Amino acid sequence: MIKYLVTICLMLLLYTNSALAMPPIMTTSELKPGMQGYAETVVQGAQQVSFNVEIIGVVNNGKGSSKQILARAYGPIIDETNGVIHGMSGSPVYVDGKLIGAVARAVGQDVLPYKFYITPIEEMLKIWTLPDSLAVINKSNIEKVKIPSLEEYEKNQDNYDENIDKEVEKYKSKHLATPEGQEAVKGKAQKRLEEILSGLDIETQEDKTDVDADIVQTDKIIKDLEDNSKTDVNADKLEEHISLTDFILKSLEKQNKAQASSFNNTSMMPIYVSGFNDNALNFLANNLKYKNMTPYNTGEFISAPIGNKDSDIKQNATLKAGDPVGVVMAYGDFSAGGTGTVTAVEGNKILGFGHAMTYKGNVNYFMTEADIIGSAGGILNGVKVSSFGKIIGRVNQDRFSGVGGILNEYPSSIPVRVKVKDRNLGKEETFVSKIAYDEDILPTLASSIVYASMDRTADRASYGTSKIKFTIMTDEVPEGKFERENMFYDPKDVGQFTVGELTQALYFLCTNMDKPSNILDVKVDVDFTSSRKTASIVSAIPDKEEAKPGELVNFNVTLKPYRRENVTVTIPYTIPKTQKEGQMFLEVKGGGFVQLGQVLQSGLVVTPQDIAQLSTVDRLNEIKNLNKNNEIVISPTIDVESEKDQDKAIKEAIKLSEEIGKMSKKEREEFNKNRESKISTDYVIDNFIQTSINIKK
Template identity: 40%
Template sequence: MAAVFWSAQAASVLAMDPILPHDQVRPGMTGTAWTVVDSSGVRKDFQVDIVGTLDNGKGSQPMIMAKASGPVIEQTGGILQGMSGSPVYVGGRLVGAVAAGIKEMTPYTFFITPIDEMLPLWKMPDRKNQTHIHTIDLHKLAEEQAKKEAEQKKKQEERAGKGAGGKLTGDALIERAREALAEQKKKAAAEEAASPAAPSESAGKADSADAKESAAPAEKTAEPKSVLYFSGFNQAGLNFLQKQLDPQGTMKFLPMGAPVQADMNRTDYEASLAPGSAIGVAVAYGDFAVGATGTVTAVDGQKVLAFGHPFMHRGNVNYFMTDAKVVGTISGQSNGMKIANIGSIIGRISQDRATGIAGTIGTFPAVVPIRVKVRDASLARVDDYGARIAYDEDFLAQLSGGIAYAAMSKTSDNLSGSTAKVSFTIRTNAVKGGKVERNNMFYNAADVGQIAMAELMQAMTIISQNSDMESDIIDVQVQIDVDDTRRTASLISAVPDRKTARPGEVVNFTTTIKPWRKAKETMIIPYTVPENQPDGPLVLDIRGGGLVPATPIMVLQQSGLDVKSEDDAKLTAADRLKKLQESGRNNEIIIAPGPVQKQLSAHEQRRLAQEQARRKAASRKVTLLGAGEKKKTGESKFATNYIIDNVIHATLQIERK
């Protein structure tokens, strides 16, 4: 009965505690900090003695130096990662957030980020979370549904509130019990709010394991590192994602912090937090999660401040806010940590700044759902994975590719010497048709997953970096088929059925390939000579679809630089996506003119233009069978079951008469 009652109640709302600005803080002041250190979820206090204030000059962030003591600190062995954001009070007034210790020195001395430096986060511009897709406010929908149910229930109770003889019925007794519990809750909240020394004890649910290893301003502090928790990723998946998100190695990646099964994919619309509670922030959530945990510093209604230092220092952001469940603490001189698991989604983080993170409970980020289905033929295993990625353009491509790779790696266990077929569909308004679809085949002796994710990440990058508009992505579906055999083949020969041809004519090439450790195979591939092809020799490349002549621009792109050719720079995002979808696949044999062909003279160009006009007029005669439809010439594609790994050449003599 009590469980039913509490789940039906709206979360209590806290008002902002009074503050003590850092310019009023003096050495020798004694205060109290609050944090959660174990699985009980109870916030515990420890003593804080102010040592002094630090100011590194104009434009620098002031900090307050302090020492921690008391039973809680003795238990944990000092200030740990994950305690960041813990509120510090002096005389019942909020001074700031525990932010950092001094690496390789005593873990009992730490720095406080002043609360007056954190409060401006609530007023920072928020231009993220914009979407043109029609959405439903689930929170509002739930409230309206609960209101209707309450009204219907009230009418039913009015009609049958009392039974025979004026005695209360069972339903009425339950309602009386609920009312009594409500009065007890209100009374307890009022008593706690009357105590100025401690932050209000509303239903604090969230904790976070520090996003920064150290944020102290003094020169003696270590270079700070963001600490990211990753759940669902095996070591190979973690290594792959680290290369994508942090190629310079500036962050710590820890394989822990998974949402517990009961909280997985759950959104808590009635959540509340209190100063000192655990809190989580995530950029991906579900079977694969990426985020961090820490501590709430201040609450004002639905607005929250936490961490006392950056998560990833990205400014205006669009991340999940979650509650968190503390597991315990691990002491250490320079790397002690409070371990916590990311919990249910409860809101949105909108600011990730030098002084901390800020967000709102009950509002939620725009998301990109991703589903990955992996089939491994050799292990006879099929697995489905799902996650939600917060729509932040800085991470969409990397996280999409990282999640798909991790799913592939976990299902197949070993990706060396394997062949993979990858198909994906991205539903987006970046293209007129509403879908970006692509499938391809990959092989790699070391790790096929390292190259198999490239096109998915390329497509997501084009969409998220659309220079014309902010494109919406409805969802991403990925299908991966893995075979632990090598499915490659080399072209042996391509013999045309004639040596001389006219523009527009079809020439059939008898093409022979030699698959890896298999017998030769032969196929007939038709090729249509371009209608604008001049007289003379036509040199053709017969190649695998993934083999294109390398250019200096491509070499730079493969090294990780974001550069475009002059032609690509003129393309819209939709054009670039179309180009990707129509580009050759690795398992195709493509017959196309080579890169160097004879240049036309001015006379030949005029004659060719007249010929093209004549042919165009003739092509307007359309039969009922569609025989007059225009066909694309100049390139033929033929799909095979192998990745074609080489190029051969053939020559036709073109005669226009």
């Protein structure tokens, strides 16, 4: 009896292994022109179908390049789809019952796609031998975080925030900032500014023809800086004021261009997304274009949204060659990824796609089931219409010859939770998605999800006024979390401004020069209205005509809110003890405006000159310490227009900048604290003025 049971067990084991084992293969050296075969794929539902394949030849471009098999597709399925279409990628191709490779791509863009390339199986098998350093999150000391099962989720969801805090405390960094006594920025400030000004290459936005007159534009300033032929303009421009938010957006555009993918695919890789309305889809598309990706809207996830009692994971999942499969970067209320076909399975390892999706090598994406809703055959560009299913594993390789993954092992991910309150509709919505940990794509996807959350809640174009508060749980800062809040107004698209600082903060964390930054959670609250809540500074009058160094002076600042009566606020200001005798000029401005020289010397924009000179913590502090758009700020300035010798005034400003650059971080913070005073308002302050007071010893 025991022998019988052992025999049955062995038979079942052998059956299971054979079902998950690789079929025999045929290499390119064995292929001959004219050989006939077939490919297996799914064009609707889960039913596999096949189409005929004729081998034309093998393309070999020499050492270092991957071989490709040129073939012709024919048969009823191909007639229906008008050739090989997006989504068939990865479909296994067999000749004489042996696997020769995977459908990769059609030939060219201007021919009917009946001829196509096959990626040889011998090239794809190399994927399984490649190192997988991202099996441990960020190459750090944090063990791989598995997505919880349904039971684990229900047990721990009430203690989620507490668990995050414990995790942060456990893995806090030991080296958190630039050590005291060491200069965060190398070199003298004047040389630093000259280097930046001579090498700055910031793309300007297209000319705006219908912009509110109250919004200060910076295109001309940036254009002047870009014009290297002007040798006498740069010094003067150090005293010009710019919109800091606009500058950050331009900086992010520059950073995106610098990181643009050099992978020369025959076309932009289609990324299927759900949850994004038209405005949000356009926003996402603009950000993904530098990643060689184009988003297309598709259906929602088959599984329930995160937070419901249905699990997002399918336990003990299996796949077989020819099945559809999803490679997903974000899932939940908003999803993003690509679908293709499984080429081969061996045990818990899979191969698919037959080409790269992002061409980023070792990756950390969700592997999901995929549901093929149908096929849209085009004359030149057909596509399978599909949606993502439940999570079944982790995609760990994204190479030229295909993608590789592991079933029933899950990637580390970052939850992004967004709460949006729309004042016009009296409506509040909460959205949750998880982003697979990928430092390159995380800032783009997180900011796009916040933008899309605003768009879906308001159900209109995102013009108006917004307040945002975001918290990033990370061990990169001593407190274990980075927080920032601000207020924005734009007559066309306030959403892009709302997410700018969040994008920049995540970008700094994801480009840490010293070590990977562990990001454990992103939480965002947005309060949103279509009303314009801006105000202009009309006047700022001191309560006394003369003052001594160290003396307190109250400035009565009159504001003109948009379509409302004037209001007056009082801002106390202490005259610096080092202030010289004579007329003291002060600047009264909205917190969103800053002198160009000041922002160029900060760590807000990454240039070849300052790479590795400021730590990630220093850069985050630059954002944290920025004045807010709804603040009125009073600080000393130079009355350049009244100076007979403008060059002297500029030199004094640069000298002061040089002295500040030599200070320690603590000294610099104390210096700035003692030189300015500010107060918060309920309005975005959209201008700046100058006032003065007479100083007597």
